[in-house]
Amino acid sequence: MNIPDIKKILESVAHGDMTAEEGLKSLSALPFEDLGFAKLDHHRTLRTGMPEVIFAPGKTSEQISKIFDRMVKAGCDVLVTRAAKSVYKKIRRRHKMARYNETAKIISLSKLRKNKNAGMIAVVSGGTADMPVAEEAAAVAEFFEGSVERIYDVGVSGIHRLLAHKDKIGSAKVIIVVAGMEGALASVVGGLTHAPVIAVPTSVGYGASFNGLAALLAMLNSCAPGVTVVNIDNGFGAAMAAVKMMRVK
Numbered sequence: 120m121n122i123p124d125i126k127k128i129l130e131s132v133a134h135g136d137m138t139a140e141e142g143l144k145s146l147s148a149l150p151f152e153d154l155g156f157a158k159l160d161h162h163r164t165l166r167t168g169m170p171e172v173i174f175a176p177g178k179t180s181e182q183i184s185k186i187f188d189r190m191v192k193a194g195c196d197v198l199v200t201r202a203a204k205s206v207y208k209k210i211r212r213r214h215k216m217a218r219y220n221e222t223a224k225i226i227s228l229s230k231l232r233k234n235k236n237a238g239m240i241a242v243v244s245g246g247t248a249d250m251p252v253a254e255e256a257a258a259v260a261e262f263f264e265g266s267v268e269r270i271y272d273v274g275v276s277g278i279h280r281l282l283a284h285k286d287k288i289g290s291a292k293v294i295i296v297v298a299g300m301e302g303a304l305a306s307v308v309g310g311l312t313h314a315p316v317i318a319v320p321t322s323v324g325y326g327a328s329f330n331g332l333a334a335l336l337a338m339l340n341s342c343a344p345g346v347t348v349v350n351i352d353n354g355f356g357a358a359m360a361a362v363k364m365m366r367v368k
Contacts, residue, residue, distance in 0.1 A: 299323025309343025
């Protein structure tokens with residue numbers, strides 16, 4: 120990170136040579152921090168409203184820990200996805216406030232108070248086997264937005280379970296629907312609500328589900344208008360889309 124450049128921009132704003140908005144735009148374009156094995160984009164929040172998130176697979180625990188340390192030092196809230204518990208234990212030795220969601224495999228450290236008055240995101244899942252993906256979506260949405268309602272194990276094979284939560288579904292501002300097998304749950308929920316529905320196919324199912332491809336195609340061909348779809352098992356991507364929708368609202 121180029122500290123002299125940051126000082127120059129702040130001085131320009133202070134002296135009236137540029138407006139605060141122009142200063143913010145300039146800061147958002149400044150360089151990254153080069154760790155050798157990773158280039159940290161500390162100013163991503165300025166550009167997108169979201170800090171950089173650490174994707175754990177493919178990284179060593181030492182690399183994840185170092186990135187985590189640098190992000191905390193930069194004053195960022197930190198989120199690590201798809202992380203093993205052993206990585207969490209290593210991080211927690213230095214950061215006692217870090218938390219681990221074992222179902223979602225997410226490590227988080229958040230100091231900012233969330234705006235729970237903005238509305239609620241509902242995460243609806245088909246079966247218990249879909250919970251890891253559903254919980255990834257719920258935990259990420261909770262980290263960024265605050266108010267999340269979990270409605271799990273309400274698949275269409277027992278549709279009365281879903282209808283028992285009709286009021287909660289109706290009060291949600293955005294709904295994430297997570298389902299494997301034939302993926303029909305997204306269409307059903309899409310027909311019950313005025314809210315945007317983000318469908319997440321999971322790789323749960325027997326042979327002909329083709330590791331989630333059947334659910335993906337079913338969701339892409341949903342008869343309920345307004346249903347949008349993310350990639351197979353991508354609870355993180357669905358949550359990020361939901362949070363951005365909430366912030367636009």
